Amino acid sequence: MAPVNGNDPNGGRQRGVTIIDIARAAGISKTTVSRVLNGEAGVAPATRTHVTEVAARLGYRANTAARSLRTRSSALVGFLVPHLNEVFSQQAERLSLELRHHGVDLVISTSDWDPVAEVEIVERMASRGVDALVLSLTSDRNPDVARLLKTIDPALVLLDREVRGIAADTVLTDQSGGVEGAVAHLVELGHERIGLISMTDVNRPGREVPAAWRRAGERAGLDFGPELNVALPRFDAASGASATGRLLAADVTAVIACVPEAAIAGVLFDLRDRGVSIPGDLSLVGYHEPVLASAKEPRIAAITRDYGEMGVIAGRLAITRLANRDQRPRIETVGTGFVPASSTAPPRRS
Amino acid sequence: MAPVNGNDPNGGRQRGVTIIDIARAAGISKTTVSRVLNGEAGVAPATRTHVTEVAARLGYRANTAARSLRTRSSALVGFLVPHLNEVFSQQAERLSLELRHHGVDLVISTSDWDPVAEVEIVERMASRGVDALVLSLTSDRNPDVARLLKTIDPALVLLDREVRGIAADTVLTDQSGGVEGAVAHLVELGHERIGLISMTDVNRPGREVPAAWRRAGERAGLDFGPELNVALPRFDAASGASATGRLLAADVTAVIACVPEAAIAGVLFDLRDRGVSIPGDLSLVGYHEPVLASAKEPRIAAITRDYGEMGVIAGRLAITRLANRDQRPRIETVGTGFVPASSTAPPRRS
DNA sequence: TTGAAAGCGCTACCAG
DNA sequence: CTGGTAGCGCTTTCAA
Numbered sequence: 158m159a160p161v162n163g164n165d166p167n168g169g170r171q172r173g174v175t176i177i178d179i180a181r182a183a184g185i186s187k188t189t190v191s192r193v194l195n196g197e198a199g200v201a202p203a204t205r206t207h208v209t210e211v212a213a214r215l216g217y218r219a220n221t222a223a224r225s226l227r228t229r230s231s232a233l234v235g236f237l238v239p240h241l242n243e244v245f246s247q248q249a250e251r252l253s254l255e256l257r258h259h260g261v262d263l264v265i266s267t268s269d270w271d272p273v274a275e276v277e278i279v280e281r282m283a284s285r286g287v288d289a290l291v292l293s294l295t296s297d298r299n300p301d302v303a304r305l306l307k308t309i310d311p312a313l314v315l316l317d318r319e320v321r322g323i324a325a326d327t328v329l330t331d332q333s334g335g336v337e338g339a340v341a342h343l344v345e346l347g348h349e350r351i352g353l354i355s356m357t358d359v360n361r362p363g364r365e366v367p368a369a370w371r372r373a374g375e376r377a378g379l380d381f382g383p384e385l386n387v388a389l390p391r392f393d394a395a396s397g398a399s400a401t402g403r404l405l406a407a408d409v410t411a412v413i414a415c416v417p418e419a420a421i422a423g424v425l426f427d428l429r430d431r432g433v434s435i436p437g438d439l440s441l442v443g444y445h446e447p448v449l450a451s452a453k454e455p456r457i458a459a460i461t462r463d464y465g466e467m468g469v470i471a472g473r474l475a476i477t478r479l480a481n482r483d484q485r486p487r488i489e490t491v492g493t494g495f496v497p498a499s500s501t502a503p504p505r506r507s
Numbered sequence: 508m509a510p511v512n513g514n515d516p517n518g519g520r521q522r523g524v525t526i527i528d529i530a531r532a533a534g535i536s537k538t539t540v541s542r543v544l545n546g547e548a549g550v551a552p553a554t555r556t557h558v559t560e561v562a563a564r565l566g567y568r569a570n571t572a573a574r575s576l577r578t579r580s581s582a583l584v585g586f587l588v589p590h591l592n593e594v595f596s597q598q599a600e601r602l603s604l605e606l607r608h609h610g611v612d613l614v615i616s617t618s619d620w621d622p623v624a625e626v627e628i629v630e631r632m633a634s635r636g637v638d639a640l641v642l643s644l645t646s647d648r649n650p651d652v653a654r655l656l657k658t659i660d661p662a663l664v665l666l667d668r669e670v671r672g673i674a675a676d677t678v679l680t681d682q683s684g685g686v687e688g689a690v691a692h693l694v695e696l697g698h699e700r701i702g703l704i705s706m707t708d709v710n711r712p713g714r715e716v717p718a719a720w721r722r723a724g725e726r727a728g729l730d731f732g733p734e735l736n737v738a739l740p741r742f743d744a745a746s747g748a749s750a751t752g753r754l755l756a757a758d759v760t761a762v763i764a765c766v767p768e769a770a771i772a773g774v775l776f777d778l779r780d781r782g783v784s785i786p787g788d789l790s791l792v793g794y795h796e797p798v799l800a801s802a803k804e805p806r807i808a809a810i811t812r813d814y815g816e817m818g819v820i821a822g823r824l825a826i827t828r829l830a831n832r833d834q835r836p837r838i839e840t841v842g843t844g845f846v847p848a849s850s851t852a853p854p855r856r857s
Numbered sequence: 858t859t860g861a862a863a864g865c866g867c868t869a870c871c872a873g
Numbered sequence: 874c875t876g877g878t879a880g881c882g883c884t885t886t887c888a889a
Contacts, residue, residue, distance in 0.1 A: 173660065175866055186876045191868060199874060216658060218634040222581060223866030225572035226881045233614075241600040243797070246591040250617050262614050262635060264583075266607065267600050284568040285612060308566065310523065394798070418799045425802035447593070448744070449768045450800035452775035525882055536860045541884060551858060573882035576865050 174217045183211045194219065225286060232261045234475055235282035235290045235311070239270045242417055243447050245293065248316070248468035252291060255472025261288070270391065272296040272359075276305055283309040289475040294318045296359035312478045314471050318361050324486045326474040328467050331492050332365045333372070335460030336413070338495025339442045340373035342458070343411045346503045348440060349379055352409035354400045354416050354424070357388040366415045385409060392416055397423020405433070410504035411440035415460060418447065436502035442495075456498035462491050524567045533561045544569065575636060582611045584825055585632035585640045585661070589620045592767055593797050595643065598666070598818035602641060605822025611638070620741065622646040622709075626655060633659040639825040644668045646709035662828040664821050668711050674836045676824040678817050681842050682715045683722070685810030686763070688845025689792045690723035692808070693761045696853045698790060699729055702759035704750045704766050704774070707738040716765045735759060742766055747773020755783070760854035761790035765810060768797065786852035792845075806848035812841050 176194065180187040185204065192200050193208040194217075200208075225231045234256055238245040253263040264287060268274040272295050279302065282290055289312040294302060297318040306313060306323050313325035343351050353370045356363030367386055374381040384407045387400040397420035404412055414421050421443050428435060435441050435455050443457040445464070450457070470489050478484070526544065530537040535554065542550050543558040544567075575581045584606055588595040603613040614637060618624040622645050629652065632640055639662040644652060647668035656663060656673050663675035693701050703720045706713030717736055724731040734757045737750040747770035754762055764771050771793050778785060785791050785805050793807040795814070800807070820839050828834070 173866095177866080187867085188869090188876055188878095189874085192875090195868085201874060204874085218630075220576070220866050221635050222572050222575035223881090224868075226570070226576050226883085227866080227868045229881075231572060241591070241596040243593060243596075246593075246596040249615065250591040253616060257616065257631075262616070262631070264612050265599070265615050266603060266612070280568075281607075281612070284571060286571050418797075422798040422802045425799070429802070447768075447797050447799055448772040449775070449797055450803065452772045452779070453800065453803040453805070455803070523882095527882080537883085538860055538862095538885085539858085542859090545884085549858060554858080570882050573865090574884075576867085577882080577884045579865075 173220070174215045175220070176217075178215060179208065179212050179217055182215060183208055230288050230479070231286045233264055233285065233287045234261055234472075235264045235266065235285070235287040236293075237266055237268060237275065237278050237282070237290065238293045239268050239295045240417070241265075241267055242419065244417070244445055244464050247464040248293075248471070251465040251468030252472045253468075255469050256476070259476050261476070268295055270295045272299045272302070275299070276301050279305055279309065283311060287311045288479050289314060291316060291471050291475060292318060294320070294360060297361060298359050312475065312482060314474045314478070316467065316471055326478055326486050327488045328470050328474065329488055329490045330362065330365070330462060330467075331490050332362065332369045332415075332460070333493075335462070335493030335495050336366060336369035336415075337373040337376070339413050339458070339460050340370060340377065342495060342497060343413075343440060343442070343501060344377045344379070346411075346440065346501060348411040348504050350385065350407070350409045350411070351379075351381065352404035352407060352412045353381070353386045354397070354404070354412060354414040354420070355386060355388050356392075356416060357390050362415065363388065370413065389416055389420060392420040394419060394423030394426060396420050397425075398427035400424065401427040401431075405431070405439075409439070411442070411501065413442040413460070415444045418443075418445065418450075421457070435500050438505060440501035440504070442501065451498075455500040457500045458498040459496050460493055461496055462493045467491055523570070524565045525570065526567075528565060529558065529562050529567055532565065533558050580638050580829075581636040583614055583635065583637045584611055584822075585614045585616065585635070585637040586643075587616055587618060587625065587628050587632070587640065588643045589618050589645045590767070591615075591617055592769065594767070594795055594814050597814040598643075598821070601815040601818030602822045603818075605819050606825070609826050611826070618645055620645045622649045622652070625649070626651050629655055629659065633661055637661045638829050639664060641666060641821050641825060642668060644670070644710060647711060648709050662825065662832060664824045664828070666817060666821055676828055676836050677838045678820050678824065679838055679840045680712065680715070680812060680817075681840050682712065682765075682810070683719045683843075685812070685843030685845050686716060686719035686765075687723040687726070689763050689808070689810050690720060690727065692845060692847060693763075693790060693792070693851060694727045694729070696761075696790065696851060698761040698854050700735065700757070700759045700761070701729070701731065702754035702757065702762045703731070703736045704747070704754070704762060704764040704770070705736060705738050706742075706766060707740050712765065713738065720763065739766055739770060742770040744769060744773030744776060746770050747775075748777035750774065751777040751781075755781070755789075759789070761792070761851070763792040763810070765794045768793075768795065768800075771807070785850050788855060790851040790854070792851065801848075805850040807850045808848040809846050810843055811846055812843045817841055 176187045176190045179190045193205050266278045291314045293316040297320045303320050315325050315327040317330045355366045358364045387403050389396045401424045443459045445461050446457045526537045526540045529540045543555050616628045641664045643666040647670045653670050665675050665677040667680045705716045708714045739746045751774045793809045795811050796807045
C-alpha cells in the first residue's frame with residue numbers, strides 16, 4: 158500500500174514516495190534511509206536489507222531535483238553539436254552510453270552551425286546545472302563563447318576544438334595521418350593538382366586539415382596554391398557543388414573533401430550533373446562514408462577516425478573530471494587514417 | 508562585483524548568485540525578485556526594471572534544481588530511441604528544437620534495440636523527473652514496459668508505437684500509402700513475387716507494414732505467401748544479408764525492405780557479392796535513403812515519410828500535454844509515400 | 858504592490 | 874551504527 162499523502166497543495170504533478178515515507182514504514186530515520194539508498198557504509202546489514210525491501214515495496218524513486226539541489230550536482234552532462242548528422246550522432250550515442258554507466262544522463266542540443274545559437278545553448282545548459290559540457294563548437298574563435306565559457310560552472314570537454322584562454326579537457330584529432338595518407342596515395346597515382354575542400358578556419362579541423370594538406374604537398378615536392386583550397390562556411394549540397402565548380406576551374410585532377418557528408422553529397426551530385434566520372438575523370442577522397450552509401454560504387458576513399466571512440470573518450474574525461482575537478486587539463490589525441498577505395502585512380506592524361 | 512558568499516561548506520561546486528543576493532543588492536524581498544524573474548504581473552514597473560538590472564549585473568542564473576524541486580517540473584523531456592541512426596537523429600534534432608522554443612531541454616538515451624535496457628532507461632528517466640517521455644520503443648509488446656509505463660509520472664508520447672493498456676498521445680505512421688504505392692509500382696512493372704523484409708511484430712511498424720503489403724497484394728490479385736516475408740529481429744548487415752538469401756531462394760523478383768539502413772546496407776552488400784544486379788536482376792525498394800547514399804546509382808526507391816515532422820509533432824504533443832495534463836489522448840497520423848528511383852525495373856523474363 | 862514564512866525532498870553535519 | 878536538525882534555492886501561500 159502506498160502511504161496516504163496529505164491532499165496535494167499543488168495542482169500539478171503527483172506526490173510520489175519519499176524517503177520519509179520509507180522511514181516511517183520502516184520505523185527508522187530518513188537519515189539512515191538515505192544512507193542505505195546511497196550505498197554508504199556504516200549501516201547494519203539488517204537495517205540495510207529491511208530498508209531496501211521497503212523501498213522496493215513502496216516503489217520508491219529518488220527525486221533527482223532534491224538531490225541535485227542538495228549536492229550541487231545534477232548527474233547531467235550537456236552535449237552541444239552543430240547538427241545531428243551521422244558523425245555527431247555516433248559520438249552522441251557512445252558518449253551517452255559511457256555516461257549512463259556512471260549514472261549520468263545526456264542532454265543534447267544542436268546549433269545548426271550557428272555560433273549565436275551556440276552562445277544561447279551554452280548559457281541554457283549552464284543554467285540547467287549540467288555537471289559538464291561537451292562541446293563541438295561550430296566556431297571556437299567566437300569571442301562571445303570564449304568569454305562565456307570563463308564564467309560558467311560546468312566542467313568543459315572540448316571535442317576537437319581549441320578556445321583561446323580556456324584550458325579544458327580536450328579530445329583532439331590528429332589530421333596529419335589521414336591527410337598525408339590521402340595525399341601520398343594520390344601523388345603515387347600521379348596526381349599533382351590535388352584540391353582540398355575544407356571547413357573555414359573558425360574551428361580546429363578547418364585550420365588543421367589545410368595545414369596538413371599543405372605539409373603533405375611540400376613533402377611530395379608540390380606547392381599547393383591557395384586556389385586549390387576552398388573553405389566552406391556552410392555544408393549543404395549547394396555549397397559542396399559550388400566548391401566543386403571552383404576546383405574544376407582550377408584544373409584539379411583530385412579532390413579531398415574534408416567536410417560533412419551533406420556537402421560531399423553536393424560534390425557528388427554536381428560531378429554527376431557535369432558528367433565528370435569518378436574516378437575516371439576525377440579522384441575523390443571524402444571524410445567518412447555512411448554504411449548505406451558505402452554499399453554502392455564508387456566507394457569513397459576517406460580520411461577517417463573512430464567517432465564512437467571520441468565519444469567514449471569525451472565521456473571518460475567528463476566523468477573523471479567530475480571526480481576531481483582540480484586535476485590539470487588533459488588532452489587526448491585521436492589519430493586519423495586513410496582508407497583507400499574505388500574513388501581514386503591515376504589522373505587522365507590530357 | 509559578485510557578492511561575497513560565506514565560506515563554502517561544500518567541497519564541491521561553486522556557490523553562484525541566488526535570488527537572495529539580488530534581493531539584498533536591490534534592497535527588496537526575494538519574493539518580489541522571484542516574481543520579476545518569472546515575469547509575473549503585479550510588480551511596480553520601477554521595481555521590475557531595477558531588479559532586472561541588478562540580476563543582469565550580478566550575472567544571475569536561475570538554479571534549475573531548486574525550481575524543479577519546488578514546482579515539480581523539470582522542463583526536461585526524455586527521448587528513448589533504439590539507436591541514433593539517421594532516422595532517429597533527425598527526429599531527435601527536430602524534437603529538441605521544438606522543445607527548446609518552449610524552454611525545455613531534451614535528454615536522449617539509446618537502447619541499442621534491447622527491450623531490457625529500455626525498461627531501465629524509462630525507469631531512469633522517470634526518476635530523473637522528466638516532464639514527458641517520448642518513446643520509440645524497440646518493443647511495444649514488452650509487458651514489463653507496459654506495466655512500468657502505468658506507474659510513472661511523466662506524460663507519454665509514443666512514436667509509432669501502441670502499448671496495450673496505455674492511452675497516450677501518439678504519432679502514428681500510416682504505412683499504407685507508401686507500401687501500396689511501392690507494390691502497385693512493382694506490379695505495374697510486371698512483378699508478381701514481391702518479397703518483404705520487415706521488422707518483427709514486436710513493434711507497430713513490424714505489424715503494419717506486412718499487413719499493408721498483404722493488402723496491397725490482394726488488391727492486385729496476388730496472394731503473398733509467408734515465404735515472401737522475412738521478419739528481422741536485428742538490423743545489422745548480416746541480418747540484411749541473410750534475409751536476402753531467403754528471399755532469393757523464394758524466387759522473388761523484387762524486394763521491399765522496410766528496415767533500418769544498416770540492414771538495407773547488408774542487403775546491398777549481399778546482392779553485390781552474389782552478382783545480383785539492381786535493378787537488372789532484382790528490383791529493390793527501401794525505407795529512406797541518406798543523402799550521401801542517394802548521390803550514387805542506383806538510387807534506391809523508397810517508402811518514406813517526413814521524420815523531422817514526426818519529431819516536431821511529438822514535441823508539440825508533449826508541450827501541449829504539459830500545459831494541460833487532463834485533456835484526452837490525441838493521435839496524430841503521418842502519411843508515407845512511395846518515391847520511385849532507379850532501383851526498380853521490369854523483372855527479368857526467365 | 859510587497860514581504861514573511863513555509864516547505865519541496867534530499868544530504869551533510871554533528872551528537873549520541 | 875543511528876537520528877535530529879539544518880538548509881540547498883526556489884515558488885507559493887497568506888497577510889499586510
